[in-house]
Amino acid sequence: MSREIELKILDARLGAEFPLPDYATALSAGMDLRALCDTAITLAPGEAQLLPTGMAIHIGDAELCAVILPRSGLGHKQGLVLGNLVGLIDADYQGPLMVSLWNRGQNPQTIQPGDRIAQLVFLPVVRARFRQVQDFEHSARGAGGFGHTGVR
Ligand SMILES: O=c1ccn([C@H]2C[C@H](O)[C@@H](COP(=O)(O)OP(=O)(O)OP(=O)(O)O)O2)c(=O)[nH]1
Ligand SMILES: [Mg+2]
Numbered sequence: 001m002s003r004e005i006e007l008k009i010l011d012a013r014l015g016a017e018f019p020l021p022d023y024a025t026a027l028s029a030g031m032d033l034r035a036l037c038d039t040a041i042t043l044a045p046g047e048a049q050l051l052p053t054g055m056a057i058h059i060g061d062a063e064l065c066a067v068i069l070p071r072s073g074l075g076h077k078q079g080l081v082l083g084n085l086v087g088l089i090d091a092d093y094q095g096p097l098m099v100s101l102w103n104r105g106q107n108p109q110t111i112q113p114g115d116r117i118a119q120l121v122f123l124p125v126v127r128a129r130f131r132q133v134q135d136f137e138h139s140a141r142g143a144g145g146f147g148h149t150g151v152r
Contacts, residue, residue, distance in 0.1 A: 007056070010036075045106050049100075052096055065123055066089040066123065
């Protein structure tokens with residue numbers, strides 16, 4: 001499924017000096033977000049900073065949202081993941097798209113302006129309303145959880 005989403009450029013370097021986010025291959029699910037910081041930023045081990053992406057999006061559809069996810073290479077090799085683990089972008093959010101970048105590793109990590117630091121994935125949303133009941137109809141799992149089916 002392909003959709004058009006409104007995008008506002010907040011930093012003139014985006015779309016000029018640095019390309020706009022796009023899918024790297026025909027079947028990529030995520031498009032990389034760049035750090036539109038003014039200068040290089042070094043994150044000490046354990047440090048998190050909120051970095052601008054230089055853009056805003058307005059999804060404007062209750063049945064869609066976006067999530068910001070770590071890039072696997074950065075997360076696994078450099079320890080650069082997200083301070084909020086996953087970023088959720090609501091369909092009515094119109095502010096600057098920000099990435100909370102967290103150095104969960106043991107070494108300082110430096111990010112240059114324009115570096116691709118995370119990825120944006122659009123997802124369908126089901127909005128639920130609750131209907132209160134006294135009892136649930138029996139299910140095979142019942143209340144079992146938290147590993148009750150074992151490991152092997
Ligand atoms: O990594 C992120 C996460 C969120 N947001 C923006 C979009 C999102 O719609 C808004 C609010 O996010 P969320 O609801 O997760 O945060 P909150 O702490 O509940 O804030 P609020 O009270 O504004 O909803 O912040 C980002 O730009 N980057
Ligand atoms: Mg919220």
